[in-house]
Amino acid sequence: MAEIPAQGPGDHELIRAAQAGSEAAFEALVRRHENRALRVARNLVSNPEDARDLAQEAFIRVFKSLERFDFRHEFTTWLYRIVTNLAIDTLRKRRPQVSTAAPEDEEGEWELAVDGELPSEGLEREETVSQVRACIDRLAPHFRTVMVLRELEGLPCTEIARIVGATHVTVRWRLHRGRKLFQDEWSRMQGAGAKPRQHPEARSVRPSETTSRPEEG
Amino acid sequence: MTDESLTCPDVLEKIPLYVGDDLEDLDRADVGLHLSDCASCRRELEEARKARAAFVGHLDRSLEGPSSPSLWPAVRQGLLEEGLLSEPRSVRPSPGPRRLLPLAAAAVLLVALGGVWDWPWQAEDQPGIVDSSALPAVTVAEDLGPVRDPFRASPLLRESSGLRRVGWSDTRLLDAAPGASSEWRLVPEAEVRPALQVNQLAGYR
Ligand SMILES: [Zn+2]
Numbered sequence: 182m183a184e185i186p187a188q189g190p191g192d193h194e195l196i197r198a199a200q201a202g203s204e205a206a207f208e209a210l211v212r213r214h215e216n217r218a219l220r221v222a223r224n225l226v227s228n229p230e231d232a233r234d235l236a237q238e239a240f241i242r243v244f245k246s247l248e249r250f251d252f253r254h255e256f257t258t259w260l261y262r263i264v265t266n267l268a269i270d271t272l273r274k275r276r277p278q279v280s281t282a283a284p285e286d287e288e289g290e291w292e293l294a295v296d297g298e299l300p301s302e303g304l305e306r307e308e309t310v311s312q313v314r315a316c317i318d319r320l321a322p323h324f325r326t327v328m329v330l331r332e333l334e335g336l337p338c339t340e341i342a343r344i345v346g347a348t349h350v351t352v353r354w355r356l357h358r359g360r361k362l363f364q365d366e367w368s369r370m371q372g373a374g375a376k377p378r379q380h381p382e383a384r385s386v387r388p389s390e391t392t393s394r395p396e397e398g
Numbered sequence: 399m400t401d402e403s404l405t406c407p408d409v410l411e412k413i414p415l416y417v418g419d420d421l422e423d424l425d426r427a428d429v430g431l432h433l434s435d436c437a438s439c440r441r442e443l444e445e446a447r448k449a450r451a452a453f454v455g456h457l458d459r460s461l462e463g464p465s466s467p468s469l470w471p472a473v474r475q476g477l478l479e480e481g482l483l484s485e486p487r488s489v490r491p492s493p494g495p496r497r498l499l500p501l502a503a504a505a506v507l508l509v510a511l512g513g514v515w516d517w518p519w520q521a522e523d524q525p526g527i528v529d530s531s532a533l534p535a536v537t538v539a540e541d542l543g544p545v546r547d548p549f550r551a552s553p554l555l556r557e558s559s560g561l562r563r564v565g566w567s568d569t570r571l572l573d574a575a576p577g578a579s580s581e582w583r584l585v586p587e588a589e590v591r592p593a594l595q596v597n598q599l600a601g602y603r
Binding site: 215223236238240314316317328332358361363368380 | 418420439445446472482
């Protein structure tokens with residue numbers, strides 16, 4: 182990614198200094214990583230003002246928890262985790278719960294945002310950008326998070342697993358499922374009656390045993 | 399697993415990961431072999447690629463670069479409102495090297511005193527709690543030249559810092575705020591843990 186290479190003290194040094202009371206060190210940490218936080222927030226919650234508020238709140242939470250920072254990890258892992266958790270909270274608050282979903286089937290509950298009109302019913306066909314946005318908005322938060330961390334930040338699944346607090350297998354499953362759901366939505370919008378010819382062997386979107394849903398920890 | 403073991407449904411299930419190069423090496427090779435021989439699956443791959451390109455192309459990378467205003471002022475304001483930072487200090491317009499001189503003097507004083515005093519705040523019964531009233535005051539009197547300042551190299555840090563530190567073995571000198579009086583408080587390193595306490599301690603002016 183196009184992060185500006187860190188100059189001067191490393192993140193861990195800045196954290197130690199901030200722990201010792203240096204506001205300047207904390208400021209340096211914020212300025213070094215704010216674009217990263219904003220970028221992820223913006224791509225998760227869409228609304229720029231919300232994203233900015235979210236990123237600010239993330240750094241305030243970082244400050245509050247500075248003493249508990251685990252120096253075995255990178256600061257960015259922690260920051261991504263705080264940003265994505267806040268984003269998921271924001272996204273979930275925004276949409277009504279699906280009351281029919283079985284409580285234990287969290288993945289099912291959040292696969293697609295089912296509230297509101299279908300995007301194809303409310304959008305102009307030529308607005309591809311809006312269509313894509315609508316497809317992304319219909320992705321459940323935990324799919325969207327994994328996809329943004331993978332496609333935007335270019336993080337490996339192992340790192341994403343640390344960020345979202347899930348196993349590597351779960352992350353890969355979410356990536357698989359998220360891409361598939363997005364593609365289905367996008368194809369549906371693109372096609373709207375002229376859906377591309379499906380592979381004769383194509384199944385429903387349920388993943389096979391090779392990409393079966395892992396147990397959520 | 400060999401390529402012969404992969405059926406079209408197997409491959410279709412792997413395409414969402416294959417399309418982003420997220421399969422394990424062995425899987426990727428098997429899928430690649432199947433695709434080289436199966437036009438139907440290649441069409442599905444093409445659809446997956448188009449969808450992924452739409453997703454990736456939509457991602458907003460506009461924040462890369464220095465254009466957007468920093469979050470720091472708002473973050474700082476938030477921390478102030480929550481009482482997590484000390485109030486803004488009056489900052490002199492042109493903080494120069496002279497700012498560091500009193501620190502040098504204090505550091506030296508600290509060395510002089512360190513071996514003699516039995517520091518009262520090292521009590522074990524209140525770990526991490528610093529009673530600032532118990533701290534000795536050190537009067538800075540002399541210009542003793544430059545001292546080590548870990549943040550000196552960074553303009554960013556220097557620019558906004560209302561707090562300077564001088565490292566000295568197991569002690570630290572806190573609060574070198576511009577405009578502060580010539581009185582400095584010394585705190586043992588081991589006691590300087592929670593940022594909040596340090597800020598309260600250092601925020602006396
Ligand atoms: Zn095939």
